[in-house]
Amino acid sequence: MAISNPTIVRSAAKSSSTAPLIEVHGVRKTYQLGETEVHALRGVSVSIAAGDFVAIMGASGSGKSTFMNILGCLDKPTAGQYLLEGIDVSGLTKKDLARIRNQKIGFVFQSFNLLGRTTALENTELPMLYSRVSKKERESRAREALALVGLADRAEHFPAQLSGGQQQRVAIARALANQPSLLLADEPTGNLDSRTAVEIMDIFQRLNAKGLTIVLVTHEPDIAQFAKREIVFRDGHIKRDDVLPSPQVASDVLKTLPTIED
């Protein structure tokens, strides 16, 4: 698939600060479940530079989802500090957090979460509905984002008319619509067959190559192999944090996989 028109991806080189995009210091998260306290995160510190591509691994209950929710500003840490682009997010109001999610973060989910009976184009426009973008610009930016994921010709299709891979690509286009500095993907390939999964990873790699920072949660080691860095969670701690010396290149892997006719 052709990836064209790269202007929509905010280049890391243009980022004003040299500080890491994400800085997390001693973050804890405790849930109160009835009488018992559940320690989802027990002091996590990590720093992610702009332009990185991080895969977060771990068994269920390891705290990786909680960590993702905190990175995505959907949840606040019980203790510790989270700086996103140098801004301490832990002290912000709900309204400010919504603004940060809208402007700085793009979400991709395992189950796509597209709105039914709404075209790919309108799904892509969704984040822009919540920022001051004129109708005309919304549409042109959404078309641009769809072109970026190779769906320029599917803009008027409804989710039900698209394959799983295509739906996830719409979801990626939606995540890119507001030109975020961080793309958070929560098991984005979990509902896809292996070839389509690699296709999605190909898109991520290309976006990353253009400077987009990506944090990806997965429990599939095959998928984590496409990232530049792998962080493994266990029992609310970071167990391992490795830079992968030679990540797999998705476009090369695709050549070895049999093509499935649509």
Added chain:
Amino acid sequence: MELSAAFLLAIRALARNKLRSSLTMLGIIIGVGAVIAVVGIGQGAAAKAQEQLAALGANMLFVGSGSVNRYGLNVGSGQTKSLILGDARAIARECPSVSRAAPGTGTGQQVVYGNQNWATQINGTEPQYFEVRNWPFASGTSFGEDDVSQAATVAVLGDTVRKYLFGSSNPIGATIRIGTLPFKVVGVLAPKGTSPGSGQDQDDVIFAPLTTVQKKLLGQDWIRWIMVSAVSRDASYIAQRQIESLLRDRHKIRPGDPDDFVVRNLADVADAAAEQGSVMTILLTIVASIALLVGGIGIMNIMLVSVTERTREIGLRLAVGATEEDVRKQFLIEAMFLGLIGGGFGIAFGIVSSLVVSRALEWPILIPPYVVVVAPLFAIAIGTIFGFYPAKKASELNPIEALRYE
């Protein structure tokens, strides 16, 4: 989010579930329609009652002898001889709040013209009666003072009698027979309709000079009633007291003894009728408001279902940057639209149904313009009020849990 985008979103969400949206609106349609119809019909009926009372006579009081039917205008039953012509003259002369007084008596008779005949009420009175009753002539004129003093056999017909005896031909100058006596028709009264007090047909009557009826039809010299008009509507209560004390004086009734006459103030009848009408309107309005309230509960119910169904959508919207306010606004606007569109159709439904009722019952309708404005505003308010809780619930969803919701 821009308001225009929010409105579009709401319309699309409602259009997605057309049947459900229209059923929800139906509650509001019936509620608003009922309010408009009830107020329209109620106001129409009140206006008609006012009109009828005005037609009854200007500031009118009725004085009857002893045993008179309580419902005022049924004047035929006075059987005592307590009222005499002198009472009527004294009332007109001595009560300052009285402007006119017309004495009268009456009898039921068979009336014949050509091959038509009709049983009706023959009232004997004096020309000022028609002024007291505020009763215009359709054709011809009243009998005059001379006719009264000479006991002339002339008659004025009520509209119903004219219809039965003459149909479409001109009765003026014709001679009819009342009992055994021939009478010359000199005038025909304009139709007055049914009496709001008794429901009696006021046009089913013939008027003749008092003396003629007393001497030639009844053979009596007393009168049965006096129709009095007060100088103003407010003066009618004072006039009533003046008449009562004057008649007690003239009839030499000792303090403590009961009256041998009755004075009925038609302002009382008017007030009673108006009160009855407004009580009815209030009751019906309450019922209609309950319908509207039930419609509002319907909106709330369906909005709650909608919030639950769209939990994931709400989670997604929150994740991509919708604020709580955005989500709240989205659902509030949807609820408001349900109210607004329901209100719009409700106005149409209310107007149509009150027209149908007015046709069927031959009742006038009067829909005050304020109702057409207030009722839909009320419907929107109901949508907003009852949509508020579901909207609040939606906006307070935890995005993480909402996104995981199955």
